[in-house]
Amino acid sequence: MMDKRLLKLVPGAMRHVAATVGWQWIGLLGNAAMVWTIALVLSSLVCKHSIPPFLWPVLACGIAARTVSARFSARESFAASQDVKGTLRRLIYEKLLLLGPSYTEYVPTAEVVQLSVEGCEQLETYFGQYLPQLFYSVLAPLTLFIMVAPLCFPAAVVLLVCVPLIPVTIAAVQKVAKKILGNYWDQYAELGDSFLENLQGLTTLKIYQADSARHKAMNAEAERFRVVTMKVLSMQLNSIIVMDIVALGGAVAGMAVALGFAAAGSLDLFACLFIILISADFFLPMRQLGSYFHVAMNGIAASEKIFRLLEAPEPSARSLKIEQESQFSLEHASFGYEKDRVVLDDICLQIPATGLTAIVGESGSGKSTIAALLSGRLDGYSGEVLLGKNQVREIDRKALSRHVTVVGLGAHLFAGTVADNLRMAKPNATDAELWRALGLARLAEFLHQNDGLQTRLTENAANLSGGQRQRLALARAILHDSPVYIFDEATSNVDVESEEDIMRAVCELARTKAVVVISHRLANAVPAQKIYVLDHGAIAGTGTHDELLKTCETYSTLWSAQAALERLSAGTKEVAQDAE
Numbered sequence: 062m063m064d065k066r067l068l069k070l071v072p073g074a075m076r077h078v079a080a081t082v083g084w085q086w087i088g089l090l091g092n093a094a095m096v097w098t099i100a101l102v103l104s105s106l107v108c109k110h111s112i113p114p115f116l117w118p119v120l121a122c123g124i125a126a127r128t129v130s131a132r133f134s135a136r137e138s139f140a141a142s143q144d145v146k147g148t149l150r151r152l153i154y155e156k157l158l159l160l161g162p163s164y165t166e167y168v169p170t171a172e173v174v175q176l177s178v179e180g181c182e183q184l185e186t187y188f189g190q191y192l193p194q195l196f197y198s199v200l201a202p203l204t205l206f207i208m209v210a211p212l213c214f215p216a217a218v219v220l221l222v223c224v225p226l227i228p229v230t231i232a233a234v235q236k237v238a239k240k241i242l243g244n245y246w247d248q249y250a251e252l253g254d255s256f257l258e259n260l261q262g263l264t265t266l267k268i269y270q271a272d273s274a275r276h277k278a279m280n281a282e283a284e285r286f287r288v289v290t291m292k293v294l295s296m297q298l299n300s301i302i303v304m305d306i307v308a309l310g311g312a313v314a315g316m317a318v319a320l321g322f323a324a325a326g327s328l329d330l331f332a333c334l335f336i337i338l339i340s341a342d343f344f345l346p347m348r349q350l351g352s353y354f355h356v357a358m359n360g361i362a363a364s365e366k367i368f369r370l371l372e373a374p375e376p377s378a379r380s381l382k383i384e385q386e387s388q389f390s391l392e393h394a395s396f397g398y399e400k401d402r403v404v405l406d407d408i409c410l411q412i413p414a415t416g417l418t419a420i421v422g423e424s425g426s427g428k429s430t431i432a433a434l435l436s437g438r439l440d441g442y443s444g445e446v447l448l449g450k451n452q453v454r455e456i457d458r459k460a461l462s463r464h465v466t467v468v469g470l471g472a473h474l475f476a477g478t479v480a481d482n483l484r485m486a487k488p489n490a491t492d493a494e495l496w497r498a499l500g501l502a503r504l505a506e507f508l509h510q511n512d513g514l515q516t517r518l519t520e521n522a523a524n525l526s527g528g529q530r531q532r533l534a535l536a537r538a539i540l541h542d543s544p545v546y547i548f549d550e551a552t553s554n555v556d557v558e559s560e561e562d563i564m565r566a567v568c569e570l571a572r573t574k575a576v577v578v579i580s581h582r583l584a585n586a587v588p589a590q591k592i593y594v595l596d597h598g599a600i601a602g603t604g605t606h607d608e609l610l611k612t613c614e615t616y617s618t619l620w621s622a623q624a625a626l627e628r629l630s631a632g633t634k635e636v637a638q639d640a641e
């Protein structure tokens with residue numbers, strides 16, 4: 062019922078939990094004072110005694126205590142929940158930062174969203190309501206026992222003994238609940254994952270008319286989620302009914318004992334009325350705990366997932382700085398995403414401080430994996446991936462991000478202005494610097510025809526063409542002004558004109574920076590001072606374009622095949638133009 066790991070995680074919240082219990086307890090005393098006055102007034106009226114004058118101030122104090130305690134306990138409970146939500150979301154965020162860009166290896170994005178939104182909300186109930194109620198439901202019956210025992214000890218004992226029957230019921234339910242709730246969260250995360258994926262791929266699904274099949278699959282998942290949700294609800298309702306029966310039964314037992322003693326003449330009317338009126342209060346806190354218990358259990362099930370994320374092994378501590386004039390090199394580096402499958406095998410390569418280096422090879426030969434190793438996104442390699450004398454996996458991540466800029470095909474552009482997107486790379490850049498970068502990326506002319514730097518972009522710059530998007534991503538990268546640039550298929554899916562513009566800018570950049578171009582299109586590698594040819598994860602040849610044509614069969618075969626393909630496509634275009 063109390064998860065020690067959770068308590069340790071948010072120690073600050075426990076102060077508010079203690080304060081909530083304190084205020085609830087003051088409220089209980091206020092309630093007891095009110096019951097006491099009511100019992101005294103009723104017994105005085107029945108026995109025709111005069112009502113003692115001190116009674117009204119006691120009643121007033123009782124009402125005041127109840128009112129104030131209700132307000133302050135709610136405030137403390139709210140503070141506890143805010144503390145928990147804030148702390149957990151911060152911990153999840155920090156963990157994601159520590160895991161780095163490869164966090165999706167441990168947890169899917171949809172699950173992170175669910176855990177940090179709904180998971181944290183559920184834990185808010187655990188700390189804001191369940192935990193204070195847990196302590197209060199022990200404290201309240203003991204306090205009332207001390208009040209009732211002097212009046213009628215047997216009734217007080219019966220009431221106190223019946224209270225633990227509620228937690229016994231809760232414990233019995235807990236076993237079943239844990240399994241059902243674990244299942245509920247699994248189904249919930251699964252549904253969230255496929256919803257997000259289907260939403261992202263909706264256009265593709267429509268193009269292939271596969272949306273109705275996906276719709277059916279999601280309906281089936283939603284149905285499974287409905288079933289498990291109904292199981293959770295019916296488990297909660299059934300256990301609440303059982304708890305109500307236990308609570309009412311206990312209160313009735315206590316009342317019956319008090320009435321029995323009153324009937325026998327050994328209990329006066331005031332004491333009997335007081336016990337009858339207060340007996341429900343023995344059980345109400347525990348009964349309330351039972352209601353919170355279900356939501357809290359949901360929170361605990363979510364917390365299991367949060368812990369799994371928080372306990373995921375982090376990449377080794379990265380604290381090394383980058384020494385000046387450091388250059389990248391791979392020395393007999395090997396890597397595999399899966400245990401038994403080598404993707405890179407004994408790779409040796411050097412990236413000089415300035416100039417263009419190209420990595421080429423067929424699809425799946427391991428080019429992007431080299432980019433990921435160089436930029437520190439993957440670190441489970443053997444051999445050495447060095448920046449200067451230091452292993453890349455030991456270099457501080459921020460320093461590495463400042464040192465290397467990776468421009469891939471999917472570089473994200475955000476909704477906002479062109480200037481906003483560019484200043485992401487250099488917040489204090491002047492307008493002149495922005496225009497210079499845009500000029501290098503051959504985008505200035507287009508923007509001058511629009512609203513200049515204030516040209517508005519929709520989400521992921523959907524209102525630009527593919528080539529314009531890539532050129533804007535290139536301008537942003539140029540502004541980042543890092544010593545090393547990696548262009549990983551940065552010109553795929555763009556028109557020939559944009560590709561030429563981008564490659565011209567890349568070559569210009571390579572005059573002062575270390576630039577690595579990764580491309581399956583060999584024409585982009587021709588100007589490189591050194592080309593590495595990859596074949597099934599191994600280096601098949603190294604040299605300039607002319608050298609490789611003579612010495613490397615893999616390269617010359619690829620070159621001939623691509624040249625033939627491009628001749629064919631140029632021929633097709635000419636025929637089409639003639640036909641027009």
Ligand SMILES: Nc1ncnc2c1ncn2[C@@H]1O[C@H](COP(=O)(O)OP(=O)(O)OP(=O)(O)O)[C@@H](O)[C@H]1O
Pocket residue numbers: 398399404422423424425426427428429430431550581
């Ligand atoms: N996250 C991953 N998990 C498992 N295997 C992967 C992962 N990423 C890539 N691979 C595998 O590693 C191999 C090399 O992939 P990589 O992306 O480096 O190739 P590439 O040469 O860049 O291909 P392309 O030109 O098509 O982009 C491929 O066989 C691929 O299936």
